[in-house]
Amino acid sequence: MANIDTKEYSPESPSVKSRLTWLWSEYSVIIAFVIIYIGASAMNPRFLDINNQLNILMQVSIIGIIALGMTVVMLSGGIDLSVGSVLALAGVISVLALNASGSILVGVFTALLVGSFAGFLNGLMVAKGRIASFIATLGMMAGARSIALYIAEGGSVSGEVSGFTAIANNNLWIFDFPVIIFFVMAVLIYVLMHKTRFGRYVYALGSNEKAAMLSAIRVDRIKIGVYTLIGTLVGIAAVIETSRLNSISSSSSGSQYELDAIAAVIIGGTRMTGGRGKIIGTIFGILILGILNNMMNLMNVSPHLQGFVKGLIIIIAVVFQKRE
Amino acid sequence: MEMHPFVAMNGIEKSFNGVPVLKKVTLEVERGEIHALLGENGAGKSTLMNILGGVHQPDSGQILIGGEEIKLANPHVSQAQGISFIHQELNMVGDLRVYENMFLGSEIRTRFGFLNVEEMCRQTHEILAQLGVSIDPKEYVRNLATSYKQLIEISKALLHKSQLIIMDEPTTSLAEHEVSRLFILMKNLKKSGVSIIYISHKLKEIQEVCDRYTVLRDGQLVKTDIMQNENLEVITKLMVGKSISQDRYVHEHEFGELALEVQGLTSTGLFKHIDFTVRQGEIVGFTGLAGDGRTELFESLFGYRKKYTGTVKVKGKPVHITHPRKALQAGMGYVPKDRKENAIIKDLSVIHNMSLSSMGNFERMGFIQDKKEQEQFNTYKKALNIKVHNPRITIDKLSGGNQQKVIIAKWLEAETDILIFDNPTQGIDVGAKQEIYQQILTLAKLGKAIIILSSEAPEVMRICHSIHVMYHGEITARFTGDEASEEEIMHYATGAKREGEKIG
Structure with a gap:
């Protein structure tokens, strides 16, 4: 049976080179993060200032929460383009519910409900309607934004309940609430993906849908669950976004969030076609994006050029991943 | 000239x-x-x-x-x-x-x-x-x-x-x-x-x-x-070739009660009027040439395809299977052909592939217990002689025979009474083939009802108690394992001969 042994991975005798490739393939995003972090500290002393560091965390927390959900969707082999629009819609409706009821709890609950319902609809279209996720969520993207604009008559709506702004603007010790919510969510999603059968099924489905189904996995339900999950996370993000300025704009809030979230997931090493990737990777991906934005602001790079740098980073990240 | x-x-x-x-x-x-x-x-x-x-x-x-x-x-x-x-x-x-x-x-x-x-x-x-x-x-x-x-x-x-x-x-x-x-x-x-x-x-x-x-x-x-x-x-x-006749594996043992009864199963364009039964402990073979519809038949039975008519009874109870999950609940397991496309999940580790169809066995309060998975895998590793140093590597790094054993372990862990094997020895070297045959026989002795689909007539002849030959979506002949000859099977599989209803 010599031919079996040659095919097999043998941990006893890994060459230095293969060990390095393994390290790179598993942790490239962390290595990249460290390099960028050191580079940033060297280029601008203000970068290391604790307030600046906390500011970066605060800035990435909303996209970060969405990117966690996007990781799950992309691991399942799909994509969700509707997150930005759904965020605006959930924000607008939740502010209306907040003002009408005067209860913060009702406002928060409404945002979660609208977000998860939009996600559930996406899931239905993808799983039962067998529509490509790109198309289904593109439709949702246009539809949700349009409804948000219609409800808010194209403008912004503001909260009229005192205390609502506390959600995004208070802090615990040195950490702002949004940052804490982001990390709590990150831990929850990590546990969900690695310690429960739902996570296992998502990986299986993204890797080989037919084999997953033939392994008696309810593929349709998992898909609906995946889109509902990201919808709920978008609902949470909508609460933070609204609470931060106590208002939400039906036209501009959440615009291009899908791009930033997808960028973070891709930089974090998740494979576009699904089945492979890590929540940890996405967290570092979003931090890399945050540091780059911060650096460009500190160095007075024109905001019009920042998109170019971001685009470049995404493409470089994907080129490196192609080498597997 | x-x-x-x-x-x-x-x-x-x-x-x-x-x-x-x-x-x-x-x-x-x-x-x-x-x-x-x-x-x-x-x-x-x-x-x-x-x-x-x-x-x-x-x-x-x-x-x-x-x-x-x-x-x-x-x-x-x-x-x-x-x-x-x-x-x-x-x-x-x-x-x-x-x-x-x-x-x-x-x-x-x-x-x-x-x-x-x-x-x-x-x-x-x-x-x-x-x-x-x-x-x-x-x-x-x-x-x-x-x-x-x-x-x-x-x-x-x-x-x-x-x-x-x-x-x-x-x-x-x-x-x-x-x-x-x-x-x-x-x-x-x-x-x-x-x-x-x-x-x-x-x-x-x-x-x-x-x-x-x-x-x-x-x-x-x-x-x-x-x-x-x-x-x-x-x-x-x-x-x-007469010279290569290999010994039949079958050892006689008593069959139990009816495990699976299929009556008048028809799916337009794929198969029609399929009747057969499988008893506990029996190994039933299906053979034929490409395009005979046997894979489609069993994919339908397993709930992967939905458009079919006819009655299916598991242990005497009529079941309506519309999803592989329901097939599993009814007690059916399916080791598909074309392992790479249909069976292995190449991004998951060997252990995770093994546990995929029976996650419930490894959970406590909804959380997966890694240790339990590992222990259970070690039992299968020994029982099925799976050759792997580190079961945490992804399954695609194993050889075909070992991959197949992991897939079999997956269905053993699901503890189904009926096991369907589609081309179980496809792309597997001779040594591992024998081991898989042995394993199938052991399962039959334990009282599982086994169905084997194979395009190779010698394979079904070697291990099956009874053999159904299919041609263009119909069962054209039935043999008992010892009366079948390869030439006879060939005649019916090629459509050169056909018979209405002959059952041994």
């Missing part, structure tokens, strides 16, 4: 991974001859043809075309020598038009570099007319019937001025009248001096159209002769 045969392959030897596939095979094809290449699955037919098509290189031996030695280094060289290979699966682009498919890669252009559509259509029309068919060259290929696609593939070969056309089972997807049209075409080609190598399992067809035949068995040349002189029985015997 020519001195040399048109194509001669002399003393061709080829081995893959140290396993010899062809042993000193000689094949000669005359000009204007239809030559049948016969043999069972794995006899080496396709390897030999792939060598002629330039896909593989022989380890030793020479290829002569028109008496001159030629090295067919790649498919292009082979094509330039006038050899065309028409594969079993057609290589057509459905969204292109007929003429575009014909000229794909060798488009005619005008002086200005634009496509010369007129000229391409004219030539396409000319060649199709030669074959006696009238298809609009501008029709989209996706709108054509399979037989026409086959004809276009052949026209393509003619367009390249092919002198030798290799046809690998061209009739599997054709209806009877289409087959006869193909045969008329082949005879016309023969008259114009084109040679054809015809691979098929359907002996009746071969007798009708072929001039000579060559039989391969286990990579060796058995016989080359003129077709007219032979009757089908003799040829079947040559293909099967």
Whole structure:
């Protein structure tokens, strides 16, 4: 049976080179993060200032929460383009519910409900309607934004309940609430993906849908669950976004969030076609994006050029991943 | 008269991974001859043809075309020598038009570099007319019937001025009248001096159209002769070979009660009127040729396909299975064929592949217990002799046999009473094959009802208590394991013979 042994991975005798490739393939995003972090500290002393560091965390927390959900969707082999629009819609409706009821709890609950319902609809279209996720969520993207604009008559709506702004603007010790919510969510999603059968099924489905189904996995339900999950996370993000300025704009809030979230997931090493990737990777991906934005602001790079740098980073990240 | 045969392959030897596939095979094809290449699955037919098509290189031996030695280094060289290979699966682009498919890669252009559509259509029309068919060259290929696609593939070969056309089972997807049209075409080609190598399992067809035949068995040349002189029985015997009869594995033990009853299962275009039963402890085999519908039948039973009618009873209780999950709940497990596409999840580790269908066994309060998974895997590793150093590596790094054992472990862990194996030893080396047979027998002794689908008649003969032969979606014959002979099975599998209801 010599031919079996040659095919097999043998941990006893890994060459230095293969060990390095393994390290790179598993942790490239962390290595990249460290390099960028050191580079940033060297280029601008203000970068290391604790307030600046906390500011970066605060800035990435909303996209970060969405990117966690996007990781799950992309691991399942799909994509969700509707997150930005759904965020605006959930924000607008939740502010209306907040003002009408005067209860913060009702406002928060409404945002979660609208977000998860939009996600559930996406899931239905993808799983039962067998529509490509790109198309289904593109439709949702246009539809949700349009409804948000219609409800808010194209403008912004503001909260009229005192205390609502506390959600995004208070802090615990040195950490702002949004940052804490982001990390709590990150831990929850990590546990969900690695310690429960739902996570296992998502990986299986993204890797080989037919084999997953033939392994008696309810593929349709998992898909609906995946889109509902990201919808709920978008609902949470909508609460933070609204609470931060106590208002939400039906036209501009959440615009291009899908791009930033997808960028973070891709930089974090998740494979576009699904089945492979890590929540940890996405967290570092979003931090890399945050540091780059911060650096460009500190160095007075024109905001019009920042998109170019971001685009470049995404493409470089994907080129490196192609080498597997 | 020519001195040399048109194509001669002399003393061709080829081995893959140290396993010899062809042993000193000689094949000669005359000009204007239809030559049948016969043999069972794995006899080496396709390897030999792939060598002629330039896909593989022989380890030793020479290829002569028109008496001159030629090295067919790649498919292009082979094509330039006038050899065309028409594969079993057609290589057509459905969204292109007929003429575009014909000229794909060798488009005619005008002086200005634009496509010369007129000229391409004219030539396409000319060649199709030669074959006696009238298809609009501008029709989209996706709108054509399979037989026409086959004809276009052949026209393509003619367009390249092919002198030798290799046809690998061209009739599997054709209806009877289409087959006869193909045969008329082949005879016309023969008259114009084109040679054809015809691979098929359907002996009746071969007798009708072929001039000579060559039989391969286990990579060796058995016989080359003129077709007219032979009757089908003799040829079947040559293909099967009496010498290699392997011992049957079956040890008699008592069967339990009925585990699975299937009545009148029908799915339009795939299979019809399927009746059979499986008892606990019984191993039931299904065999047939490509396109017999057995895989579709069991994919339907397992709930992967939904459009079927008929009744299914598990342990006497009628069940309606619309999803593999329901099949699992009813007590059915399914080890599919084409492991890479249907069974393994290559991004998951070996352990995770094992536990995938029975996550409930490894959970506490909804959380997966890694330790439990690991321990359970170790029991299967020992019981099934799975060779893996570190079960946390992804499953695609294992050899085929070990992958298959992991998939079997997955269904053992799901503890189903009925186990369906589709081509269980596909792409597995001989040693692991025996182990898998042994394992299946052990399971049967433990009282599981086992169904084995295989395209290899010897395989089902070796381990099954009873055998069902399928042809075009119907069960054409039933044998008990010890009364079946390979020739008999072949007769029913090729549609040469059929019987209404014979049950042992």
